[in-house]
Amino acid sequence: MTETIQLGGAKETGFFPRLRTIIGRRTEGRGVILLLVILAVLAFTQPLVFTALPVTIGRIALIGIVALGLTAVILMGELDLSVASTLAASGVVVAIIPDLRIAIPAALLMGIVVGIINAFFIAIVGIASFIASLGMLFALSGLAFVLSNEVPVSIANQDAGLAFGQPLFGPVTPRILLFFLVFIAIQLFVTKVKAGREFFAVGGNRQAAYDSGIPVKRRIFTGFIISGFVSALAGVIYTLELTVATPTAGSTVLLASFAAAIIGGNYLKGGRGSIIGTLIGASSLGVLQVALFLSGVQVPVQNTLIGAILLIAVITDPSSLRAISARVRATLPDRTKVEAQ
Amino acid sequence: MAAVVEAKNITKAFGGVKAVDDVSVSVEAGEILAVVGENGAGKSTLMRILAGIETQDSGQVIVSGEVIPKSDAKASIDAGISLVHQELSLVPEMTVAENILLGSAPTTVGITRTRQMKQIAQAALEEIGVSVDLDERISKLSVALRQFVEIARAVARKPKVLILDEPTASLTPAETDYLLSMLQRLADRGMSIVYISHRIPEVFRLCDTVTILRDGKQISVLDVAKTTPQQVIDQMVGRELKKDLESKRSSSPGHVVLKAVGIRAEGVNDISLEVRAGEIIGLGGLVGAGRTELVRAIIGADPRKLGKVTLTVNGKTKVISSFESAVKAGVGYVPEERRTDGLALTMTVAENITLPNRKELSASGFQLARKIRTFADDLSKRVGLRPPEIDREAGQYSGGNQQKIVIAKWLGRRPALIVLDEPTRGVDVGAKAEIHRLVKELADNGTAVLVVSSDLPELLELADTIHVVRDGTITGTLSQEEADEKRVMSLAAGEQVENA
Amino acid sequence: MDKKTTLTQQMAVAQEPEKAIVERKTGALSWVAQNGIFIFLAVLILVASFAVNGFASLENLTSILNRAAPIGIVAVGMTYVVISGNYLDLSVVAQVATAGVIFLAVGNEYGLFVAALAAFAASLVYGIVNGVAVGYFKANAVIVTLATTYIGLGLLRFFSGGSIFFGNPDGPMEQFGQAKLGPIPASTFVLLAITIVLSILLTRTNFGFLVKSFGVNEKATRLAGVNTDRVIVGAFLVTAFAATLAGFVFAAYSNTAVSTMSQGFDFRALAAIIIGGTSVFGGRGSVLRTLLGVMFVSVLNNILVLVGISFGYQQLALGIIILLAVTLDVLSRKLGEK
Known part of the structure; x- marks a missing residue:
């Protein structure tokens, strides 16, 4: 070995320092804390939640699935507001085509096309993602109304729909199964697959990603296609379960999915976060919703609570806390010695 | 081969x-x-x-x-x-x-x-x-x-x-x-x-x-x-490096304007300094030594962990607790990044000049259009903006002219203290000389000046006293007579260089 | 001027003229992005007058004005948030409905004055919560206002029980809602008045100047000694006050109010702002242009209704128009840089 230089930052040895480093590297802290707090409170006030496990998992799947796709986009520092109406439009597509064997692929294909159009405006034209996807949100909700003639549409094959709502085994309904498949697929994609891992680079330092030869635009396309596909899948699930598609479906999806992703520690400016975090965020919200429902709390109040949680989550984001603490610190110190506590 | x-x-x-x-x-x-x-x-x-x-x-x-x-x-x-x-x-x-x-x-x-x-x-x-x-x-x-x-x-x-x-x-x-x-x-x-x-x-x-x-x-x-x-x-x-002795100012500094005691901040480790009226203090050192962090912490543009900063103007001493209070007390700041921090590039020269002077150029919140025009016109001529067209967007001007606009912004406030961070980076030779002259004029008229510069000849030409910063502390202070490139560099790099 | 200044000037003249200025080409595209609204609106009205049956009737024009007023008042207010570079305020949906319900529910019981106080107190809360989260905490405006939308709507539905409120027959609300000067409804005058006030505020005052300046360059504005966080709170407050006024006008027109009354106001207001030529990147825009944008959106909607095109297509059209208008803005900027 030739000469070396020690600059600090070497690997910690010993179990506890190691453990501390590992925990320090995770991003899911807030989600875990919120989940634990909710579970602890419920253990005393609403223990029923723990017995209603199938319901709770179903709820988590409902909230979480769109959030998972959204997370792929957020990791790159982009937003996809169009998820809500992608869900509604794909749900309508499933209902208006009589043959489910054609309807489901058509709906999923629509999700992919939506992703491609979003990414086109964002990566090629250069429009900020929130505004491009906002236009898309609006246009697609219009499309959902057009396709459905502004009324709820029942699916032709009611039996298939009813069967879809039944558990496959144990408490696992197709919805829950699909949710976990999506979770595993995206989780593996962003942690194991090179293209997925590069999402973090695209979000964390886009210039560096370009300079290293990462095809940034192609990654943005991939991200929005994932998000479009997953929300279309959610639309398919909604419609099949309810056996009817409404053009206004998914009105609170935007709120719940952003809340789940942000609570889970996904940094809105990109580069920091995890799919597991989103799962934890969705779990907190799902458990909370079931508990509120069991306690007889009305839906508007539930929405208020989730809105409040989202607001708190977004202003306690590390960069927001830095901003506010910098502001406080910039005004306070007018002393030269550390004062006694 | x-x-x-x-x-x-x-x-x-x-x-x-x-x-x-x-x-x-x-x-x-x-x-x-x-x-x-x-x-x-x-x-x-x-x-x-x-x-x-x-x-x-x-x-x-x-x-x-x-x-x-x-x-x-x-x-x-x-x-x-x-x-x-x-x-x-x-x-x-x-x-x-x-x-x-x-x-x-x-x-x-x-x-x-x-x-x-x-x-x-x-x-x-x-x-x-x-x-x-x-x-x-x-x-x-x-x-x-x-x-x-x-x-x-x-x-x-x-x-x-x-x-x-x-x-x-x-x-x-x-x-x-x-x-x-x-x-x-x-x-x-x-x-x-x-x-x-x-x-x-x-x-x-x-x-x-x-x-x-x-x-x-x-x-x-x-x-x-x-x-x-x-x-x-x-x-x-491409030119011979010489100390321009003719341009030396005979400084006779007045009372202490800026007093910063025990400043600690990100990258700054317990620094104190003073700047007097009519005096130019230079901060030398390598890039990343903590000079920018120091001046920003002093004027409150970035948070400081500890430290007390006061500004004395017309016999009145005010504590600087935030950047807004600094500007209010009479501080002008020409930041390092002119294009992102110093100017709003797509706004006009007049609008950029109005920004820090808006209170003087308005009556009960309403802007006085005519007063703004004469004010901006005056200042842009005073700093030698070429051409002095105040309705052009700032971004249309060359680097040197842009820097003159930034200086003009603050000149209008007749600041008690002006802080300049790399005032001539990326500026052509002609504009550089003009900016130097402006800075000296300011000092001659009684303004306290604090200059950060990595450009050694610039530092030597402008500063009455140079503090050299390394690793967030002042490693040496040189008067104008003592200072030369070698001394500043050796203090900045922390190497003992034998005196030739 | 003293001698030294003259010296500087002499020096300046004596030196070689440098390449001091880069002339900026203002291409056709950027002209269209900023001023296209005049042409679009004129063409739309011309075509409609000749080609669309029932468009050019007095009754129809009055109805366009009636519908344009609430959305217009929201849009001119929200222009402030857009110009400040904070994208938009989604919570105007909740704000308009809250104000509408308060004006009728509280107004019926305690009179209009108390109702107005209550409504503006509510808008103060909205403006401050949104503004503090976005300004002081530097949180993303889209997400913050998405959250406050649901907080607000949830609270409104909880307290109102989701029911529809009717104003007292011939009460002050109804009287205002039906008042007209010739064929022009009173609400149009409210829209014009607030447009003029907000336009003056934006172009003639320090506050408006700072909103714009923040939109162009946040850092440079802060480094001029401006408390930029407060400017952002101000921009959200302007939007909130306007939304409350819109709630009043809207509730008065129909003499009813319900928590769902203002669905879609956020998008339609944004569409009007963008089509009017205000840049979604902040820093460039005007309240008067937004007014034109509002007229465009309202006339377009009216035409679509008259020719029997369904709500879905209207929505679809607006979404596409938003995308096209922003594309135009982006392309004109890109070309302008070269």
Whole structure:
């Protein structure tokens, strides 16, 4: 070995320092804390939640699935507001085509096309993602109304729909199964697959990603296609379960999915976060919703609570806390010695 | 021997100004080539073109006889050109290993082979002799360590030629020392190295050949063994460096205007200083020494952990507790980054000048259009804005003129203290002289002036007293008579330089 | 001027003239992005007058004005948030409905004055919560206002029980809602008045100047000694006050109010702002242009209704128009840089 230089930052040895480093590297802290707090409170006030496990998992799947796709986009520092109406439009597509064997692929294909159009405006034209996807949100909700003639549409094959709502085994309904498949697929994609891992680079330092030869635009396309596909899948699930598609479906999806992703520690400016975090965020919200429902709390109040949680989550984001603490610190110190506590 | 990498007749213009003008360089295997020049000479642009990040207007990059396609970062990397950037280009939230293999991680059917990735990263780190936890996030590492990770990334790509752009800017002397010997080792093994620096001693210690750029043009290519530092500097500057003794001011400082005691902030470790009315205090030191952080903490533009700052104007002493209170008390601030922090580029000259002076130019919240016009017109003429058209967008002006607009903004407030951070970076020679004269005028009229500058001649010309900052503390204070480039540099670098 | 200044000036003249200025080409595209609204609106009205049956009737024009007023008042207010570079305020949906319900529910019981106080108190809360989260905490405006939308709507539905409120027959609300000067409804005058006030505020005062300046360059504005966080709170407050006024006008027109009354106001207001030529990147825009944008959106909607095109297509059309208008803005900027 030739000469070396020690600059600090070497690997910690010993179990506890190691453990501390590992925990320090995770991003899911807030989600875990919120989940634990909710579970602890419920253990005393609403223990029923723990017995209603199938319901709770179903709820988590409902909230979480769109959030998972959204997370792929957020990791790159982009937003996809169009998820809500992608869900509604794909749900309508499933209902208006009589043959489910054609309807489901058509709906999923629509999700992919939506992703491609979003990414086109964002990566090629250069429009900020929130505004491009906002236009898309609006246009697609219009499309959902057009396709459905502004009324709820029942699916032709009611039996298939009813069967879809039944558990496959144990408490696992197709919805829950699909949710976990999506979770595993995206989780593996962003942690194991090179293209997925590069999402973090695209979000964390886009210039560096370009300079290293990462095809940034192609990654943005991939991200929005994932998000479009997953929300279309959610639309398919909604419609099949309810056996009817409404053009206004998914009105609170935007709120719940952003809340789940942000609570889970996904940094809105990109580069920091995890799919597991989103799962934890969705779990907190799902458990909370079931508990509120069991306690007889009305839906508007539930929405208020989730809105409040989202607001708190977004202003306690590390960069927001830095901003506010910098502001406080910039005004306070007018002393030269550390004062006694 | 044949050249490994050759750049032929590269030309690149930004908005009509030629940043690189018909430059050709070539490196052989194992050769270390220095590219030197003043700020804005076109070094970085040339290197970005070599790395395929910037698109040249004309000219070719040839590696081992093959022409590399324009502006294709991936193709350049694959051909064997690896660039270590001046601005760190790591992804802060990714690990050391991931950053070293950014964009080039080994895969099987698209799936990252984590173990192999770590092995490659480890090998690259060992090759440059640096030990660091591969799973640590970049955001947790020191600036010096990040610099070495960046070099490891370049080395991991097994480049034919390694380009380093000012790699020692943020390193301590010991780290610099290590870096230079490490590069020598790499070159001994046959890697070609292009080394960009404006630190001449490093060039003479390390390099075989030196290419000198000035205003985008290639001035000469010299064999380092057959030249002297003085020759290189003369060619870089293109003029003789002399102290301009005629422009010396006879300063007679008045009362203490700024008093900063025990300032601690990010990168600043317990600094106190005073500036008197009519006095110009210079802050010298290397890039990253903590000067910008210091002045920003003093005036409240960035948070400070500890410290007390007061400003005394007309016998009244006010505590500076935030940037707003600083401006209110009579501080003007010309920031380092003129285009992002100093000006709103798409607003007009008049609007930019109005910004800090809006209270004086309005009555009960309503802007006084006519008063604004005469005010802005006056100031833009006073600072020598050319042409003094106040309805033009600030972004349309050249760098020197833009800086005059920033100064004009604050001149209007007749500030008690003005803080200037690198006031003439990227400014042409003519505008530079005008800005210097403006600063001296301000001091002559009783304003306290605090100047941060990495440009030694500038510091020596302007400052009545120079504080040299290193690692967040003041390592020495030199009066105008004592100060020369050598003394300032030795205090800045922390090396004992014998007095000749 | 003193002697030294003259010296500087002499120096300046004596030196070689440098390339001091880069002339900026203002291409056709950027002209269209900023001023296209005049042409679009004129063409739309011309075509409609000739080709669309029933468009050019007095009754129809009055109805366009009636519908344009609430959305217009929201849009001119929200222009402030857009110009400040904070994209938009989604929570105007909740704000308009809250104000509408308060004006009728509280107004019926305690009179209009108390209702107005209550409504403006609510808008104060909205403006401050949104503004503090976006300004002081630097949180993303889209997400913050998405959250406050649901907080607000949830609270409104909880307290109102989701029911529809009717104003007292011939009460002050109804009287205002039906008042006209000739064929022009009173609400149009409210829209014009607030447009003029907000236009003066934006172009003639320090506050408006700072909103714009923040939109162009946040850092440079802060480094001129401006408390930029407060400017952002101000921009959200302007939007909130306007939304409350819109709630009043809207509730008065129909003499009913319900928590769902203002669905889609956020998008339609944004569409009007963008089509009017205000840049979603902040810094460039005007309240008067937004007014034109509002007229465009309202006339377009009216035409689509008259020719029997369904609600879905209207929505689809607006979404596409937003995308096209922003594309135009982006392309004109890109060309302007070159």
